[in-house]
Amino acid sequence: MLEAVQMLLPEPVPVHHLGLFREPTTLQPVEYYNNLPYHRPTSVDPDPFPIPEIAILLDPVIATGGTASAAIQTLLEWGVKKVVLISVLGSEAGVKRAAEENGSEGIEVWVGGLDVEVNDKGMIKPGLGDVGDRLFLTIGK
Template identity: 55%
Template sequence: MLDAVQSLLPSPVSVHHLGMYRDKSTLSAVEYYNSLPPQRTDDGAGRMDVAIIVDPIIATGSTVCAAIETLRDWGAPRIVCLAVLATEGGLRRAAEVWPEGVELWVGGVDPGTDDGGMIKPGLGDIGDRLFLTVGK
């Protein structure tokens, strides 16, 4: 999704990664990687106007909420979250984290999740689909 988003932007932008996944037993977000640089504000260097979260799906909302909180604490003045598919509850939860600073752009919305936090009817495990690990 990153390449597709970059191709739509009017000029090149810095890309930083927040690596997060949802723990399958607790459904809580786990951060395993963060390449955000130190925020520089004294001379305006390193200033940015918007942070874009690119996440294929928003199911329970726990992962995107954790990403929003990390970026807000880092100093992002505005956050746009892009997702292919989301649930109504996941979107509600994400919108409540920081209502004045977050926009949610989503391709489609399904009603909810199963007991394991998977979107129903959904797309299956998006990580398995992206990395061709279905059934492994």
Template identity: 60%
Template sequence: MASLPKNAHVSQHPCLQAKLSQLRSAGTSSRDVQTLVHEIALMVGYEALASGLASQDDGTDKSPLGYSYTRTTVQPAPSRISLVPILRSGLSMVPALSSLLPTPVAVHHLGLYREKSTLQPVEYYNNLPYHSPTASNPAAVGPAELAIIVDPIIATGATSCAAIDSLKDWGVKRIILCAVLATKQGLEQACSEWPEGVEVYVGGCDEEVDEKGMIKPGLGDIGDRLYLTLGK
């Protein structure tokens, strides 16, 4: 989509597009929804981290045959990276992104929901550690250098913008936002919130949302499909 912002990246991978088509189907079971979201998150995350990270030497080690080689890790270091799932459906993408990184990283949760009448985000949970290390509190955790937001859906973009603002206030230097599906409006909103600090990677892009704020044709309520809470 040539008209999208330069910091928006929509995957063109044919296997991802086929999996996204399967995920759209109302006949796809909850177990298969979970599997497909995981697989698409892996593919989106692979593309995002290829651009968002760099390789860095990390000392030396020996191979099973006794040969010396230079170890490689990523830059920023995993200790300076944070995964930030948007509750609740963002949790479904955490294992995929975690598995791509060479060592475990901190996971900081943000709870956001859309108020039904205004479709505006309301924050109900935030466990970002806002206190930086000091002489009196050396165990405090400062802001990550890179925050990776994971949320399967970017509909209007309001929730993504709220998450970006929270992380920017925390003090992160860069943000990568990974999603399964977005709308054109949602991508534009998310990308414009902090253009110099945010890159957005998605598996697919639909044109618009309906009057209830749901993407057309979209994926339905992905949280309900993931966690078998349809009809609540």
């Protein structure tokens, strides 16, 4: 099995982390971590970290679409040509915003399920609860 995967991916695939969260009162995205390589070319190494043609972005829930859109914008500014956003659940308006706010060309959004709306706190209705609380066991804080 490993040999089959190695045949499909002949060279290592870079994995980078771009961390954003939604500030709860303003519902605006906040970037807390970014390890995308921003190294400048030199005469010795003209392309030390080539920018990939495609980036796969994972976001468990797209509620308002703000953090997904901000992450897409960061990747496009970095130079990625195509962004594939994969999510478990999204609101209709949030998925539309994520897909269209930075120009729809070069952006694909794959969502496992859609709910119709979000409430005034930016949570999907009926949704599945706060994913951050579920991931980091902070329910009840």
